[in-house]
Amino acid sequence: MSNSMESTSSAYVEKSKNKSTRRWFKKNYIGWLFILIAVIGIGIFYFYPMLRALLLSFQSGMGANLEYVGLDNYMRLFGDPTFIAALTNTFIYLLVQVPVMIILALVFSVILNDATLKFRGFFRTAIFLPCVTSLVAYAVIFKYLFGVDGLINQGLLSLSLISEPLNWLADPVLAKITIILAITWRWTGYNMIFYLSALQNVDKSMYEAAKIDGASSIQRFFYITVPMLKPIILFTSIMSTIGTLQIFDEIMNITNGGPGNATLSISMYIYNLSFKYTPDFGYAATVSYVIVILVVLFSLIQFKVAGDDK
Amino acid sequence: MKKLKRTGVYLFLSVAALVSIFPFLWMIISMTNKSVDVTQGRLIPGTHLFENLKVLFETVDVVTALVNSTIIAVVTTFLTLLIGSLAGYGFEIYRSPGKDRIFNILLLSMMIPFAAIMIPLYRLFGGISSSIPFLGIDTLSAAILPTVVTAFFIFFFRQNTKMFAKELVEAGRMDGLSELGIFFRIYLPTMKTTYAAAAIIAFMNSWNNYLWPLVILQSPEKQTIPLLISNLGAGYSPDYGVIMTAIVIATLPTALVFFIMQKHFVAGMMGSVKG
Numbered sequence: 001m002s003n004s005m006e007s008t009s010s011a012y013v014e015k016s017k018n019k020s021t022r023r024w025f026k027k028n029y030i031g032w033l034f035i036l037i038a039v040i041g042i043g044i045f046y047f048y049p050m051l052r053a054l055l056l057s058f059q060s061g062m063g064a065n066l067e068y069v070g071l072d073n074y075m076r077l078f079g080d081p082t083f084i085a086a087l088t089n090t091f092i093y094l095l096v097q098v099p100v101m102i103i104l105a106l107v108f109s110v111i112l113n114d115a116t117l118k119f120r121g122f123f124r125t126a127i128f129l130p131c132v133t134s135l136v137a138y139a140v141i142f143k144y145l146f147g148v149d150g151l152i153n154q155g156l157l158s159l160s161l162i163s164e165p166l167n168w169l170a171d172p173v174l175a176k177i178t179i180i181l182a183i184t185w186r187w188t189g190y191n192m193i194f195y196l197s198a199l200q201n202v203d204k205s206m207y208e209a210a211k212i213d214g215a216s217s218i219q220r221f222f223y224i225t226v227p228m229l230k231p232i233i234l235f236t237s238i239m240s241t242i243g244t245l246q247i248f249d250e251i252m253n254i255t256n257g258g259p260g261n262a263t264l265s266i267s268m269y270i271y272n273l274s275f276k277y278t279p280d281f282g283y284a285a286t287v288s289y290v291i292v293i294l295v296v297l298f299s300l301i302q303f304k305v306a307g308d309d310k
Numbered sequence: 311m312k313k314l315k316r317t318g319v320y321l322f323l324s325v326a327a328l329v330s331i332f333p334f335l336w337m338i339i340s341m342t343n344k345s346v347d348v349t350q351g352r353l354i355p356g357t358h359l360f361e362n363l364k365v366l367f368e369t370v371d372v373v374t375a376l377v378n379s380t381i382i383a384v385v386t387t388f389l390t391l392l393i394g395s396l397a398g399y400g401f402e403i404y405r406s407p408g409k410d411r412i413f414n415i416l417l418l419s420m421m422i423p424f425a426a427i428m429i430p431l432y433r434l435f436g437g438i439s440s441s442i443p444f445l446g447i448d449t450l451s452a453a454i455l456p457t458v459v460t461a462f463f464i465f466f467f468r469q470n471t472k473m474f475a476k477e478l479v480e481a482g483r484m485d486g487l488s489e490l491g492i493f494f495r496i497y498l499p500t501m502k503t504t505y506a507a508a509a510i511i512a513f514m515n516s517w518n519n520y521l522w523p524l525v526i527l528q529s530p531e532k533q534t535i536p537l538l539i540s541n542l543g544a545g546y547s548p549d550y551g552v553i554m555t556a557i558v559i560a561t562l563p564t565a566l567v568f569f570i571m572q573k574h575f576v577a578g579m580m581g582s583v584k585g
Contacts, residue, residue, distance in 0.1 A: 030489040031404025038397030039412060041459025046419040049427035049434065056429065108326065111319055118320075125572075126327035129334065132568045134518035136536040137557045140543035141333050144348075144550065151336065154351045189330065246423045249520045253540055267425040267521075274429050275525060281429050288426035295421055 050292075056285035062278050073286035083287060085261040086269040089176065093265070094244045094298075097180045102237055105188050109195035110225055124196070128189035135186070139253035142182040143169065146254075172262035175255050179263055182250055187243075191236045198232040199225070234306040241298045245291055266291050337561075340554035348550035362555040372556065374531055375538040379517060382453055382534060386516040387509050389458040394508065395501070398467025399493055403479060413468070419461045424521060431456055432525055448528045457516065463508060470504040471497075506574045514564050535560045 057073055059066040077083050111117070112124050130138065145151050146168040153165040168174045202225070210220050226233070248267040251257060257264035257272075266287060273284035340348045343356035366372055401413050432447070439446025446452060474497065482492035498505070520536045527533065533541075539560055542553045 031400050031406070031409065034400025034404065034493075035397045035409065035412070037393050038400075038459055038464050039416065041393065042416050042419050042461060045431065045456040045459060046422050046427060046461075049430035050422055052430035052433070053426050108323075111323065123323045123327055126330050129330055129568075132514075132564045133333075133561055134520075134536055134539075134564065136518070136520050136540050136543075137560050138333065140539055140553065140557060141337060143543060145333065145336070149349055151351050185329065185333075242421065242423070246425055248425070252520075253543055256544070267423075270425045270428070271521070271525075274432070281433070284429055285426075288423070288429070291423045292426050295423055299421065 053285040053288055056282050057289050059282040059285075060280070061282060062280060066282055069282070073283050076283065077286065077290070082261055082264070082269060083266075083290075086264045086266045086287075087290070089262070089264055090245060090247070090266050092176060093180060093183070093247060094241060097183050098237060098240045098244055100180075101184050101188050101240065102191060102233065104184070105191035105236075106195055106221075106225070106229070106233070108188070108192045109199060110221060112192070113196060113199045124192075128193060130186045130188075131190045133186070135249035136253055138186055139182065139250045142178065142185075142250075143254045146178045169255055170259050172259055175259060175263045179250060179254060182254060183244070183247070186250075187240065191240070194232055194236050195229055198229050202228045230306060234302060238299050238302055241302065242295055245294050245298070334561075337554045337557050340551060341558050343551050345548075345550045345552070348554065358551055359555075362549075362551045365549065366552045366555050369552070370538060370542065370556075371530065371533070372538065372559065375533045375535050376559075378450060378527075378532060379535040382450055382519075382523075383513050383516040385450075386454050386457055387512040389454070390460065390463055390512040390516075391505060391508055393459055394463030395467045395498075395505070396493070397464040398469075398471055399497055401464070402468050402471040402474075403476065413464075416461045416464060420465075428521065428525060431522075435526060447526055448532055450527075450532065452526050453523050453532075453534075457519065457522065463512065466508055466511075467504065470501065474501060503574065506571065510567055510571060510574055513567065517564060 056066070058068055058070060060069040060073060061067055108127055112120055112127075114120075117123075133141075147153075148165050148167055148170075150168075152168065153162070156162045157165065166174060168178050206224055206228075207220055210224060215223065246267050247265045248271065251263055251265045251268050252271075255263040257268050270284045270288050270291075273280050273287065336353070339353055339355050341362060342359040343352055344358050344361075347356060347358075401409055435445065435447050435452045443449075444451060445455070478496050478500070479492055482496050487495060518536060519534075520540070523534045523537055524540075527537065539553070539556055542548065542556055
């Protein structure tokens with residue numbers, strides 16, 4: 001009797017163990033099903049093309065007639081003035097625009113974080129507003145604003161800041177400035193929102209204490225705000241860097257890369273190589289790998305810089 | 311001194327606000343003016359709105375572009391949310407070291423510049439054009455497909471799932487719901503705000519997307535709104551009033567979404583960072 005009871009109970013334990021294993025297995029197997037589409041999708045639409053682009057970068061030829069040429073494409077980069085121009089321009093956008101925008105966004109967020117300020121909501125919404133426009137739409141608007149007989153020239157003339165209209169889009173330096181102003185207009189508010197939300201978590205008493213110790217608002221900015229917001233500044237600068245390295249829509253629609261190649265970006269050169277001229281997919285893929293390398297490089301540098309003085 | 315500083319701050323903010331808003335004001339005003347008036351810098355609303363609308367709808371196929379953009383944006387948003395939330399939920403609820411490793415690999419794809427994968431993607435769709443025509447080059451499905459699976463949304467949903475009460479999953483199992491049933495009947499309704507925020511970002515990204523549609527959509531009847539505006543803007547003798555009308559029409563949906571759902575909008579942007 002007791003024996004049989006023992007055996008049933010052990011069978012029961014065995015059975016429930018079995019059941020729970022099966023349940024565990026089923027749960028896990030279901031878990032994999034949940035992520036399946038995403039994993040396959042990212043594999044097909046990101047990693048597989050990345051691999052194909054790498055293979056392509058060692059091939060050359062027009063259209064579909066491609067053959068392996070080893071490192072020829074990579075060598076070609078160094079002697080390609082258009083590529084050098086695109087690379088230089090992209091660097092100029094990156095090194096001038098990203099810091100200017102981030103500092104501006106930080107200043108706005110610190111000012112707008114002050115609860116005693118009037119019309120705070122209005123200013124915040126106004127500065128954020130450019131983010132709702134599509135890149136193409138605002139690019140076309142900027143193209144017209146900065147035209148020879150555009151509103152910017154009309155305004156500057158009527159204020160007597162210039163004596164004759166500036167040819168913004170036909171001068172190599174002014175055209176770059178126009179692009180930089182345009183990107184700054186579009187993205188400063190976007191970055192500001194990140195800083196504003198991060199500022200909510202900064203302990204207010206720190207500012208009070210600093211004030212009592214006689215720290216000026218500029219000192220408070222550099223010694224409290226910037227260090228406290230460091231992780232989010234790092235995040236936004238990496239995002240902006242990745243974005244700027246890939247800049248395309250604005251260039252295409254404001255200057256079309258001109259005058260000459262004065263505003264051409266790397267992404268636009270890749271587009272031209274593949275779809276505007278006789279397609280040279282191999283070389284275009286090589287140029288695209290330059291962006292990949294730059295993205296990785298800049299992200300590492302920014303992590304390093306931010307991590308250094310911990 | 312303090313008062314002077316305050317005035318300076320207000321002056322600075324006012325200039326910034328004016329600069330931010332001015333292009334919007336200008337496009338809305340210009341929409342109601344003749345092309346000549348726009349070039350002459352007229353900043354007062356005119357009476358030419360209906361004329362501009364008429365010319366726009368008669369000379370370019372805005373309706374087709376609006377329909378295409380809407381189809382692409384709606385389908386993209388739906389699929390992005392479905393795939394992204396299934397995966398984000400899967401990674402967080404059925405957490406395992408193997409899945410965490412895969413998750414980290416997926417995140418790496420956020421660093422991949424689109425320009426680098428654009429050519430292989432174009433060739434991929436070109437290759438299947440003849441065997442699967444509805445998925446080939448110059449089809450809306452090809453414009454949609456590569457954009458619906460993104461690491462960003464998987465990350466976004468995983469981050470937000472961390473705040474989802476996991477006891478609800480157990481409770482669902484007790485009630486005999488299937489695992490998928492728990493997802494659709496419990497998770498989805500309780501995460502409405504997360505879905506709303508994600509929907510806004512996905513819709514805006516898709517509505518404004520330019521480079522991939524430019525590459526993959528070639529015939530005029532497949533044009534989307536950004537392609538249409540880009541073409542109008544590149545014309546040699548542009549009718550400014552008409553183009554501004556088109557730009558206002560293109561900006562309207564995203565601007566409306568922003569003003570109606572401002573809270574979700576900002577929450578959506580932030581959701582990806584917090585936690």
